[in-house]
Amino acid sequence: MVFDDYMEMCLYDPEDGFFSAGPVRSGKKADFVTSPELSWAFALCVGNWAEANRPSNDCALIEIGAGSGSLMANVRDVWESTSGQIYAVERSSAAREALRRRFIDVNVVGSLDEIPRGIDAVVIANEVLDNIPAALAIRMEHGWFEIAVGLHDDELGLAQVPAREEVVAWCDSIFDEVEEGVIVSVQLGVDRWISELVEHLGSVAICFIDYGDESKKLLANDVESVVRSYRQHRQGIDWLRVPGECDITVDVNFTGVLAALRRAGLAARLSNQRAFCLEYGIVEVIADARDREHFAASLGNVMDQLRVRSERLDYEALVDPNGLGAFKVLLVEP
Template sequence: MKKIILDQIRAKPDAFLTYDQYISLALYHPDKGYYMREQSKIGREGDFYTTPAMAPVFGEFLGKWLCRTLKEAGLPPVLAELGGGSGQMAANVLKGFKKEDPLYSDRLIYRIVEGSAYHQAAIRHAVGDDSRVQLYHSVTDLPSCEGIIFSNEFFDAHPVKVAVRDGQEWLEAGVSDEAGELTEAARTIGDEKMKRMLREWSIPLHMNRVEIPLQMIESYETAVHKLTRGYMLTIDYGMERDEQFSPLRKNGTLRAYRNHRLLDSVLDFPGEADITFNVPFDLLRSQGETLGLEEAFWGGQAEFLIKGEILNELAHQADFDPFSPESRRNRQIRQLIMGESISDYFRVLLQSKGIKKP
């Protein structure tokens, strides 16, 4: 993958790849990209953990919540999951949805956006021959629908541009070739959308470096336009504006993980490491409002789960066998809602479109 990237740099007249171009190659190159490769990426054998992988009860609860929310709003049973990954989420959501209402579940249409052929095969393996499941390569391919479009750790996997401060001026950081090694360089910003976001975002003066998620915003807007009536549910690793632009993060949040270790640079091990950033939820919230969405919930994942009555999922045990399925399930629920859990790092944004308030 490194050679492919170097060849791309050398083919450019200015010998410069913007960070979104670099990340697109490192993550999504058809043969060598990280997400396209045929290898496990989630769990102990991979490079990172996800909530659905660590706590299957999360997906099952979400399936029940999605079912109730669709019915309460008088919506047809249509779901669209952005970023299907290994299919663990889909399998557990389908299980929970059926438990909540078997007859309604029989009519369910479950659409999944997943661009990796490897992950599409994993999804098919996870859900079996379930005819309710439909796979799509991109958000653009999704049919318009009434229902719920939801995602878990989808937007943080989008390539981003990177702006670096040079005195009073912002430059665009990118990747160049220095004696056969990938190195960072900076140049004058030429992208008008990037310039506009920097102007309108009111970035504090102490920030030296910031990610500009133009592709994330484009995907989000496309998804919103696909939704004719219903809800957008976004669950992701991200922060409020004050946290995002804290002096602690003055050098940005773009980072790479390999074998569960934070790498020194996102330029290390391209194609072999996950590259991610903190989702700036203030952009999704403001853009949603501009596009006519109403905010129904905004907060931490634990708060969302408790408000959604996940505590009702606790099993009331007659025995205290710590290895019983009931005990394991209860531990998963407690880990999701108690302090210093994976939920501490995730935020939940629920937005509605065309839903009349009771």
């Protein structure tokens, strides 16, 4: 089974997939913490950007992969109400249920097909592209091979198989010369998904936030450096031993995402979460927290001071250049 099929099955099998069948996975008490789960201030920045970049006055707001709804909840506070609808798109049924319980004015849907075609929209997605199934390819002396998952003595293991034509074409178009032995992820799923998204909607503004890099920084020598796995806040789960029981992700190849958007007729700019949040509102939030912290200290109110400091540390974590601040932000702006 090629790796993208394995990833699809592990994450989205209707009965056993980590996302489709399990509970809501993002959150402090769940499997991993994302920026909107860490602090509301992240959504404030995304909301400020969304408000500033509406492609039309009554456009829709669409969040893809909305998870528990933490990003949507706070973006909505900034989003000026118009006749445009708000949509949360989620492949996970547990997340869809949670979103329906949390919001009465958000249309919660399982796929883009349930959103009217041709509408203008601001589209936001945090840590979703890395969960769209990708293939794995390895460069050999005479060209690209694929890494597939197979059964050997009743145990799942990895094997090299001849690469599909589209995998070779993707690698050749995204990577310059690479050395023998280099392993890369191949975002055929992201390509398809972007072309469907752009074809489905009218004028769009897009904000994708994720970990990953440009193609030249994504050349690995082992599968463990390409594929990441998470469960209950632990990283490095043996994903071949426990299919469907852990998150499987790959670093997003933003050279590939930019190329897919270009093919769909959209120009994008690549920034990072630190620069994005500094531009869209975090500076004021951190300054306000500092003032409140000093005020609490001046009153000798130690508990308040500690509480506000912990809040401030969360805000600062969003822009930490060695942590979440290094995440990439890809923006299509009208």
